[in-house]
Amino acid sequence: MQLAEPRCNALTVDVEDYFHVAAFDATISQTQWHSLPQRVERNTDILLQQFADHQATATFFVLGWVAERFPQLVKKIHAAGHEVASHGYAHAKATVQSAAEFQQDIHRAKALLEDLTGAAVLGYRAPSFSINKSNEWAFALLQQEGYLYSSSTYPVVHDLYGTPDWPQQPYKRDEGIWECPMPVLNKAGKQWPIAGGGYFRLLPYWLSKKCIDSYLKHSSSPYMFYFHPWEIDPGQPRFNQAPLKSRFRHYTNLTRMEAKLVRLLQDYKWRSMQEVYQPYFA
Template sequence: MNTRITNAFTCDVEDYFQVSALAPHFPREGWDAVPCRIERNVDRILEMLDGHDACGTFFTLGWIAERFPQLIRRIADNGHEVASHGYGHERASAMTPEAFLADIRLAKAVLEDITGKNVSGYRAPSFSIGTANLWAHDCIAEAGYGYSSSVYPVKHDHYGIPDAPRFPWRLDNGLVEVPVTTVRAFGRNWPAGGGGFFRLLPYSVSRWQIARVNADDKRPAIFYFHPWEIDPEQPRVQEASAKTRFRHYVNLERTAERLDRLLSDFAWGRADEVFRDAA
């Protein structure tokens, strides 16, 4: 196993009821009435990272940060990067440029006020920057971010730009886009950076994919997941479609163990440090 390359370990800090696929069942105006499970799950993740002497990046919702400021400080105080996931988990593709800019500016201000540190990274909810809203990159730069991890170069029913670069690139406005990792095979890009595929497929697939990117492409990988993915006891939304229930709940009981193996098998760091000179 090639451990000489340090990969980027990233977590999208949102709770189970804030997932885009479950939005019809959890209206945003009712979020404050839903019991949060985010704190216990993130604390567990922090313990896992500490046990492996690893660092990571936490793309955090401003809505979560306002309600759990001590949690956000614990993330920062443990040496991890606090980055922005926007304020209210609204898809960039569903917003006007003006509303999007206001959202990401607010999230940045909230996070910086809590941590006392500059927030340089941003990730759009659900990787919702596509060919129809590439203007979002200009808003991200205007808001003062240094890099974005918002484009997934895959074909997917909800997101993706299949022909986007597989590795970090710099836009004309100076912003660096750091796409989630893919493996190139059979003429297309295959997801290799976590999410639902990490839960659905055997762990050996993810391990092989990341090792291949490190060895063949000689590049660091960027991996992502969510705190609710290590929480099999979260409330189940039986009213959701069968497809949504499968995608959201498959193998939740196995994710923590797989993350522990992943942290053992590879070297991991913060996205802002791993990709500092990438583009």
């Protein structure tokens, strides 16, 4: 009896440095970024090697600010067979931008990434999943700028983001663009975040795996995982002046993350969003 092929899941990486995160917005200003130690290239190189070792391909949502300073890194990601997508240019939340500012940001990032790779950039992820009912106009601008899909919503309740009453499955919006929300697990009348990020780093691996397995068993939609290169870097500089809550979220279990990621790569089959979601986009 021939065994069924394991289900392909979408592996995504938000390529930004440790000082770009929204949790430090009030601690580090954008004018300081250039003067801080840059660690994103080193960390992303480690991920590229891990992905190669485990025959995994991914979608890298690259911040334009990073691409401008590390063009060879973007070319390396593309040359390794991964999908290069856009995380915007300056890591500004879409909820704090005007429509004109947002359009300029997504246009600048897309043009920069396409110049570096020579390939169309089709995907976009808003920093901090910051598209919601207050700025649905963003979808029309993404479509206008030539993006095929967005992965910018998380249907959960969270203090920093969340669209709990929006669709949980990939869907084509009236603006003509696909939205691929982050997966959630529906349990006990609540939508639980199971797509990675800080939750994966904070929770024990067995619990994350149990949640993923339950999702794969009960949902026909693709499973998608996301994280950041800085999450495997316990040696990154510390911002001790940041609020306690922000430091807890950012620094907890950095020493354990890479080993947990390796287990994830071993336990599941991973491909880029373009490949996993192709049946929807076709």
